Amino acid sequence: MKKSVYNGLYVVIAILLVLPFVLPNSFYLDLAVRMAINAVIVLGLNLLIGFAGQISLGHAGFLGIGAYASAVLPTHFGWHPLLAMGAGAAATGLLAGLVARPIFKLKGHYLAMATLGLGIIINIALRNEAQWTGGPDGMPVPGMGLFGFELSNDKQWYWVVALLLSVSVWASLNLIDSPFGRALRALHGSEVASQVVGVDVVRYKVAIFVLSAVFASLMGSVTAHYVGFVSPNFADFFHSIELVTMVVIGGMASVYGSLVGAVLLTALPQALATFEGWETVVFGAILMLSMIFMPKGLVPTLAAKFGKGE
Amino acid sequence: MLAQFLQFLFSGITVGATYALAALGFTLIYNASNVINFAQGEFIMLGGMLAVFFTQIGLPLPVALLLAIVVPAIVGVLVEKLAIEPVKGAETVTLIIITIGASLVIRGLTAVIFGKGTHSMPAFSGDAPIEVLGATLLPQSLWVLGVTALVVVALWYFFNRTLQGKAMLATSYNRLAAELVGINTSWVLFMSFAMSAALGALGGILITPITLTSYDVGIMLGLKGFVAAVVGGLGNGLGAVVGGLLVGILEAMGAGYISSAYKDAIPFVLILFILFFMPRGLFGGKSTDRV
Numbered sequence: 001m002k003k004s005v006y007n008g009l010y011v012v013i014a015i016l017l018v019l020p021f022v023l024p025n026s027f028y029l030d031l032a033v034r035m036a037i038n039a040v041i042v043l044g045l046n047l048l049i050g051f052a053g054q055i056s057l058g059h060a061g062f063l064g065i066g067a068y069a070s071a072v073l074p075t076h077f078g079w080h081p082l083l084a085m086g087a088g089a090a091a092t093g094l095l096a097g098l099v100a101r102p103i104f105k106l107k108g109h110y111l112a113m114a115t116l117g118l119g120i121i122i123n124i125a126l127r128n129e130a131q132w133t134g135g136p137d138g139m140p141v142p143g144m145g146l147f148g149f150e151l152s153n154d155k156q157w158y159w160v161v162a163l164l165l166s167v168s169v170w171a172s173l174n175l176i177d178s179p180f181g182r183a184l185r186a187l188h189g190s191e192v193a194s195q196v197v198g199v200d201v202v203r204y205k206v207a208i209f210v211l212s213a214v215f216a217s218l219m220g221s222v223t224a225h226y227v228g229f230v231s232p233n234f235a236d237f238f239h240s241i242e243l244v245t246m247v248v249i250g251g252m253a254s255v256y257g258s259l260v261g262a263v264l265l266t267a268l269p270q271a272l273a274t275f276e277g278w279e280t281v282v283f284g285a286i287l288m289l290s291m292i293f294m295p296k297g298l299v300p301t302l303a304a305k306f307g308k309g310e
Numbered sequence: 311m312l313a314q315f316l317q318f319l320f321s322g323i324t325v326g327a328t329y330a331l332a333a334l335g336f337t338l339i340y341n342a343s344n345v346i347n348f349a350q351g352e353f354i355m356l357g358g359m360l361a362v363f364f365t366q367i368g369l370p371l372p373v374a375l376l377l378a379i380v381v382p383a384i385v386g387v388l389v390e391k392l393a394i395e396p397v398k399g400a401e402t403v404t405l406i407i408i409t410i411g412a413s414l415v416i417r418g419l420t421a422v423i424f425g426k427g428t429h430s431m432p433a434f435s436g437d438a439p440i441e442v443l444g445a446t447l448l449p450q451s452l453w454v455l456g457v458t459a460l461v462v463v464a465l466w467y468f469f470n471r472t473l474q475g476k477a478m479l480a481t482s483y484n485r486l487a488a489e490l491v492g493i494n495t496s497w498v499l500f501m502s503f504a505m506s507a508a509l510g511a512l513g514g515i516l517i518t519p520i521t522l523t524s525y526d527v528g529i530m531l532g533l534k535g536f537v538a539a540v541v542g543g544l545g546n547g548l549g550a551v552v553g554g555l556l557v558g559i560l561e562a563m564g565a566g567y568i569s570s571a572y573k574d575a576i577p578f579v580l581i582l583f584i585l586f587f588m589p590r591g592l593f594g595g596k597s598t599d600r601v
Contacts, residue, residue, distance in 0.1 A: 055402065099582070103585065106585060110540065110585055112402075112406065113540045116533070117579075117581045117582050121579060121582075124572060128572060237529065241407075244403065245407055248403055248404060248407050252403070280421065282418075283418075284410075284414025284417075285415055287414065288393050288412060288415070291397065292397055295401070
């Protein structure tokens with residue numbers, strides 16, 4: 001049992017190792033980096049949505065806090081990028097923890113509303129505090145480096161992000177099989193029943209929410225440094241929806257589903273660019289159709305079809 | 311002082327009435343199907359855009375407005391038939407994604423057909439402002455408030471005095487029990503989507519002469535309508551109306567007295583406070599869970 005759990009991880013690592021040598025040019029390398037970044041965010045979000053059964057419609061807000069911490073603190077206050085990244089993650093964790101306790105007494109739609117509201121408030125603040133954030137136009141982000149070595153080209157970034165992704169997959173697989181993960185799955189199944197067997201429901205929900213928010217913040221910082229620029233669109237409602245869509249299309253409660261969802265939806269806008277003007281319509285139609293015909297998501301649906309559970 | 315306060319109040323209740331209509335739309339669909347329809351905002355946008363389009367091609371105002379309500383209602387029914395009914399009983403997240411997909415399709419098509427520009431529409435009965443205690447009130451505001459009030463009364467009558475309305479109400483309380491006494495619940499679902507799209511469109515039409523419209527105004531209007539519905543306690547009709555007015559008034563007051571840059575944030579700050587301190591909204595009852 002234990003062995004087969006890690007088989008998928010080995011495949012992921014193998015693909016990550018081979019990929020940079022088969023990609024034809026830097027355009028695809030850039031796409032691969034962005035897919036991997038999204039995959040890490042989606043892994044964190046899937047722990048919340050898929051395993052714990054809680055919705056967040058404001059996750060891009062947390063990405064935004066991380067990204068802007070990495071932009072604002074080094075630019076205006078001369079902080080080291082790593083310190084800024086840590087500060088962003090700490091602030092995100094604190095904010096998430098602070099709002100999570102009252103929020104997680106709510107359920108379903110109320111929770112969706114609260115996280116949506118939080119995300120929108122963060123986005124509006126980023127747009128309005130122009131003296132710090134550059135307002136709607138965004139601002140440049142200084143480079144990321146350590147001990148005089150600066151991450152400068154896409155190849156270097158690729159290896160960093162590939163490492164982050166491998167570690168995240170490994171950590172997620174372990175987390176799900178830990179007592180913590182089992183408690184999460186239990187409260188997704190039935191909150192009352194898990195309470196009865198002694199799971200502190202609110203504490204677990206707060207913990208997983210904070211964890212996935214911090215994941216998002218850290219990856220927000222990474223994205224900011226990689227792209228070299230941040231704008232409020234990065235933290236808007238639509239981006240939150242994109243992230244939730246990656247989770248749901250790939251497959252809720254599926255680690256590899258998260259990866260597939262992130263890869264597909266990162267590539268989709270590129271593929272849709274050919275539809276000039278119709279991108280939004282086609283994107284919306286794909287969302288609807290995939291949810292109507294595969295409500296469980298791609299990976300779980302295919303896994304069920306070919307008779308193998310994950 | 312008073313004049314300024316009144317001015318903010320007038321603009322607040324005018325926008326608030328639109329939120330109230332949108333919130334009623336959320337409430338109708340939520341009651342019939344437990345779905346939060348994230349495409350609700352697009353019906354508001356569609357109402358305004360179609361009203362502009364139909365008047366521009368020279369249709370008489372009443373015909374144009376009627377069409378601008380009927381077409382979104384048909385779109386609403388299509389969304390229900392094609393996208394919601396096939397996935398009955400799916401998880402909340404799945405349903406949310408489907409309605410968001412629908413909203414993207416509607417918004418995208420509108421942009422393709424009518425372009426991405428901003429459109430205006432003449433007020434129904436002139437622009438000569440009415441002076442009230444030093445504040446000015448637009449005639450269009452009276453249209454917004456009057457029609458909204460009529461709609462609320464009509465809805466009250468429908469749900470309390472007609473068989474169809476009671477059937478819809480019964481379904482919202484207990485779907486299975488309603489089916490057992492012979493209520494056609496799939497007709498109820500159909501009606502809720504048609505009515506809720508029509509309500510949204512009506513709000514969009516009424517407010518367009520004041521606020522202008524474009525293909526992308528639906529997102530914020532819809533989200534604020536959702537806030538209004540939750541403020542009033544999701545699923546409660548009276549709550550939706552009060553919630554809408556409250557959100558509109560607080561937004562206008564906040565924009566006037568605190569910061570106009572943060573105007574759009576005010577409804578969301580409000581909803582966070584309400585959810586923290588009264589988790590079921592202002593009018594939501596207590597509920598118990600089945601294990």
